[in-house]
Amino acid sequence: MGNIIQITDLRKRYGEVAAVDGVTFAVAEGEFFGILGPNGAGKTTTLEMVEGLREPDSGEVWVLGQRAWPRNPRLLSRIGVQLQGSAFFERLTAREQIETFGALYGVDSHRSDLMLETVGLTDKAGTRVEQLSGGQAQRLSLACALVHDPEVVFLDEPTSGLDPQARRNLWDLLRDINRQGRTVVLTTHYMDEAEALCDRVAIMDNGRIIEMGPPVALVRGLDAPVRVSISSGRLDPALTAALPGVDSVEDDGVSLVLSTRTPDALLAALVEHGALDGLQVRGATLEDLFLARTGREYRA
Amino acid sequence: MTALRTLSRAMFYGFVRDRTAVFFTILFPLMFLFLFGGIFKDQSAPRPKVAEIGQVQLLDAMPAAARQQLAKALDLTQTADRASALERVRKGDLAGAVEQQGGLVTIHYSVGDQVKAATVQGVLQALVQQANVAATGAPPRFRLAGQQVEDQSLKTIQFVTPGLLGWAIATGATFGAALTLVTWRQKKILRRLRLAPVRTATVVGARVGVSMAVALIQTAIFIGIARTPYFGLQLSAWWWLSVPLVLAGTLAFLSIGLLVGAFAKTPESASAAVNLIVLPMGFLSGAFFPLDNAPGWLQAVSKVLPLRYLVDGMKNVMVRGDGPASIMAPIGLLLAFALLLSLLATRLFRWDDV
Numbered sequence: 001m002g003n004i005i006q007i008t009d010l011r012k013r014y015g016e017v018a019a020v021d022g023v024t025f026a027v028a029e030g031e032f033f034g035i036l037g038p039n040g041a042g043k044t045t046t047l048e049m050v051e052g053l054r055e056p057d058s059g060e061v062w063v064l065g066q067r068a069w070p071r072n073p074r075l076l077s078r079i080g081v082q083l084q085g086s087a088f089f090e091r092l093t094a095r096e097q098i099e100t101f102g103a104l105y106g107v108d109s110h111r112s113d114l115m116l117e118t119v120g121l122t123d124k125a126g127t128r129v130e131q132l133s134g135g136q137a138q139r140l141s142l143a144c145a146l147v148h149d150p151e152v153v154f155l156d157e158p159t160s161g162l163d164p165q166a167r168r169n170l171w172d173l174l175r176d177i178n179r180q181g182r183t184v185v186l187t188t189h190y191m192d193e194a195e196a197l198c199d200r201v202a203i204m205d206n207g208r209i210i211e212m213g214p215p216v217a218l219v220r221g222l223d224a225p226v227r228v229s230i231s232s233g234r235l236d237p238a239l240t241a242a243l244p245g246v247d248s249v250e251d252d253g254v255s256l257v258l259s260t261r262t263p264d265a266l267l268a269a270l271v272e273h274g275a276l277d278g279l280q281v282r283g284a285t286l287e288d289l290f291l292a293r294t295g296r297e298y299r300a
Numbered sequence: 301m302t303a304l305r306t307l308s309r310a311m312f313y314g315f316v317r318d319r320t321a322v323f324f325t326i327l328f329p330l331m332f333l334f335l336f337g338g339i340f341k342d343q344s345a346p347r348p349k350v351a352e353i354g355q356v357q358l359l360d361a362m363p364a365a366a367r368q369q370l371a372k373a374l375d376l377t378q379t380a381d382r383a384s385a386l387e388r389v390r391k392g393d394l395a396g397a398v399e400q401q402g403g404l405v406t407i408h409y410s411v412g413d414q415v416k417a418a419t420v421q422g423v424l425q426a427l428v429q430q431a432n433v434a435a436t437g438a439p440p441r442f443r444l445a446g447q448q449v450e451d452q453s454l455k456t457i458q459f460v461t462p463g464l465l466g467w468a469i470a471t472g473a474t475f476g477a478a479l480t481l482v483t484w485r486q487k488k489i490l491r492r493l494r495l496a497p498v499r500t501a502t503v504v505g506a507r508v509g510v511s512m513a514v515a516l517i518q519t520a521i522f523i524g525i526a527r528t529p530y531f532g533l534q535l536s537a538w539w540w541l542s543v544p545l546v547l548a549g550t551l552a553f554l555s556i557g558l559l560v561g562a563f564a565k566t567p568e569s570a571s572a573a574v575n576l577i578v579l580p581m582g583f584l585s586g587a588f589f590p591l592d593n594a595p596g597w598l599q600a601v602s603k604v605l606p607l608r609y610l611v612d613g614m615k616n617v618m619v620r621g622d623g624p625a626s627i628m629a630p631i632g633l634l635l636a637f638a639l640l641l642s643l644l645a646t647r648l649f650r651w652d653d654v
């Protein structure tokens with residue numbers, strides 16, 4: 001399996017701001033690749049250069065074996081794009097939107113019904129986009145990006161502004177798209193989304209990639225302590241001090257939080273003391289990774 | 301479906317489903333047609349108002365037929381209140397007040413409106429002379445015969461229709477281009493189009509096609525309504541030459557819209573800019589009233605405005621009955637204008653807001 005996308009030392013400045021400051025990565029065929037980062041990290045700018053929408057100041061972008069810049073219609077017909085926030089023709093219905101976008105790629109209008117079904121909007125076919133809910137609009141936008149059956153799909157924050165239920169529905173949809181063999185590149189604010197969906201994720205901050213790899217491996221590599229919390233007041237303070245393998249203890253009056261690198265021994269001891277009331281065990285997440293690398297709390 | 305057809309459809313639906321756009325391109329100009337063509341339909345100078353104070357033998361003794369004839373020239377009312385009648389003359393509410401004592405007919409007038417004062421005096425003078433001749437018992441030596449000729453002057457509707465239609469087309473095409481460009485840029489559709497393998501010529505072609513279709517619809521509706529008996533528009537044999545004029549005019553105003561769209565950032569500012577350009581142009585180009593009596597500077601200004609050529613050309617072929625030769629120059633100028641501004645707009649074109 002070759003690399004579908006190859007980006008080398010990509011840079012883009014806007015005046016004083018180095019929006020993208022030396023980004024290098026590759027995406028393999030069939031991979032689900034995520035670019036994760038806070039507001040203004042440079043995710044959209046990176047994606048737009050990969051799509052061929054913006055000219056890089058320097059660096060190279062190859063997609064499907066071709067240069068993305070200058071605008072290359074032959075490449076464009078093989079990639080599907082969902083822009084951040086949706087881009088719709090005004091006052092057209094859902095079906096008309098898909099038909100119109102399809103026609104731009106020379107796709108027959110019959111496909112629009114299939115696409116509506118794929119994203120679960122069949123009953124909204126005749127509804128104008130202005131009257132769709134946020135989640136429905138995002139799904140329609142996805143349908144418009146997929147109408148010409150592209151090999152690579154670029155999605156810029158496809159789930160922002162959705163409620164948890166709608167987000168999970170969309171996740172299922174995205175997994176299906178990837179499972180059908182399409183390479184997917186997505187940007188997101190949400191750590192949990194990256195963890196749930198991506199084979200590999202690049203964490204961006206201030207125009208640079210600070211970490212890249214499979215989410216699970218990244219977290220494991222952090223070697224962060226596991227945090228075990230139980231209800232406050234269940235355990236004698238004297239006993240707490242004697243628990244095995246505890247690095248630090250915090251008690252906020254509601255929960256007693258114990259950090260440990262040897263959770264097996266600690267949990268066994270807690271069972272022995274009969275103090276499992278309100279038990280929660282939390283391993284490290286990408287958020288801990290972000291904190292460790294940047295020294296800042298991650299705020300989406 | 302081809303990209304061109306589908307994009308055209310998207311633009312056309314976007315237009316007809318936008319009530320505001322339909323109102324301003326079709327209904328609003330029609331309202332002006334009703335205003336100018338309907339209300340001022342039987343426009344002629346109002347008759348001077350004259351009060352008859354007490355008994356005026358000269359007038360009262362006239363036969364009914366003559367009295368009717370007189371009513372066409374003067375709006376006569378009777379009053380017994382001499383003081384108030386004179387006061388109304390002084391204020392200009394009345395053009396004159398007549399009274400008679402024995403053989404002396406006195407007309408009171410003010411020179412506030414000299415034309416009316418002269419009319420009233422002339423009419424009464426004639427009546428007095430007539431009465432004098434009749435009093436001698438001799439037959440009058442000279443007589444005046446009136447012979448009506450066919451009315452050849454342009455009725456209001458005849459010049460209002462081409463003028464307002466030209467203005468309506470100018471508004472529609474300019475708004476269409478400017479708003480499409482600005483909203484599509486703002487809503488990222490332009491960007492999205494750039495990410496599809498579609499040629500710029502296709503997108504522009506769709507816009508031009510839709511605007512031309514809208515302009516022809518405007519023309520059909522306008523001519524259709526003006527031809528109803530209520531307005532009574534008479535079309536000349538060459539009226540259909542207005543079609544190429546309409547198409548050339550659409551191109552010219554699309555180019556203005558493109559230029560506005562290149563500068564404006566929001567639909568609101570684009571609308572304001574278009575109104576600021578097209579509405580004054582309507583006044584300066586003779587779309588609302590003929591420029592024949594306009595001052596020289598206005599005539600000169602109108603010569604650089606594309607609407608002037610559109611309106612002139614349409615008057616020529618729609619109502620004056622001029623043939624193909626009369627639209628060559630207007631069409632040439634409109635196309636040259638379109639070309640020049642499109643080139644400029646292309647240079648200023650932006651895909652993105654920033």
Ligand SMILES: Nc1ncnc2c1ncn2[C@@H]1O[C@H](COP(=O)(O)OP(=O)(O)OP(=O)(O)O)[C@@H](O)[C@H]1O
Pocket residue numbers: 014017018019037038039040041042043044045046084189654
């Ligand atoms: N067209 C532009 N002109 C000037 N500055 C820009 C432009 N686009 C982006 N920037 C700046 O570049 C930086 C990166 O922006 P970018 O949109 O790539 O961030 P992002 O990671 O996509 O953020 P978000 O999560 O909010 O979408 C920001 O500081 C932004 O202000």
Ligand SMILES: [Mg+2]
Pocket residue numbers: 043044045084156
């Ligand atoms: Mg972004």
